[in-house]
Amino acid sequence: MKDIQPLESWSVVKNGGPIAIAGPCSAESEEQLMETCRQITEEIDITMLRAGIWKPRTRPGSFEGIGEEGLKWFANVKKELNMPITTEVANAQHVELALKYGADVLWIGARSTVNPFTIQEIADALKGVDVPVMIKNPINPDLALWKGAIERIYGAGIRQIAGIHRGFSSFEKTKYRNVPMWKLAIALKTELPNLPLICDPSHIGGTRDLIYPVSQKAIDLDFDGLMIETHRDPDNAWSDASQQVTPKRLAEILNEVKIRKSTTDAEEVNNKLDDLRSKIDRLDTELLDVMSQRMSVVNEIGDYKRENNLTVFQAGRWIDIFQNRPEQAEKLGIGKSFMEQLFKLIHDESIRVQTKVVNTEKA
């Protein structure tokens, strides 16, 4: 999927990244939608307006979206404010209607991404259509499922695709509504470096006070844009009231977020970075050398254990190491839990290697 195109190629993206997408969680009334969008455009220059027309809700009885009527209102907003619009689609009929009323970009929600049948239905409806599609991560932290959805939309011929990171459901209570697990977004970017990634701090945070820090974190991680739910009267929103911000607060957040570039043309900065990276290269070589020496000793101990009929796993020794190394690390200013994880990995590898050694007869 190397020909997935950058955001700059989307006709709706005028000034390059990072882009901002904002608008209400749901279209509630023509007046609410128009007023919210008008206030947003008066407060700040954004790339695109969003509004939910069909809302997949966790439990029945909640407001499930206004439906086709809302698309007529949204089309009026687009015309009146001269702004591109985007909405969520969850089946073939949504695709058809959203395009009929002039949606410039479509997005697929987290609850749809989990279901390959749904994604395939949407992909089939998109065949031969030229419209950018943004695909939210599935609600569960499954990278293959997210990638699979991207592949299906790509298979329909769409090349303007972006991922939207909206966090992952968790059984445990956390300060987030959906835990960010940034490493999954990083893994996706590692596998598909040319895929634009947009962050949805509203669904990650779930509360207004988390929108700014989550947005800044996303920009620090080189995300290409932010999608922030915005309502003229968030407290009285029909859906997701606690995570929507006012247009005024949206502008404050976007102005506060410090934009960082992924690269620079400044020669001096690049030279200094090159120097420091050379140091890292040398240190990594030393690390690998030390690791290789440690594995040799582990092998030697393995031989010894075979000869003397001793178990591979030595709980007492391992508990000692597991307590001691992170403490040592902490004194050196290295994170304790990082070292715990690292030594768990090292120990797992020792067990794997020694299991093989003790079960192989010496020639």
Ligand SMILES: O=C(O)C(=O)C[C@]1(C(=O)O)C=C[C@@H](O)C=C1
């Ligand atoms: O001390 C041992 O017996 C080892 O084999 C070394 C080692 C380690 O990697 O440090 C590996 C396996 C044991 O469970 C404990 C420690």
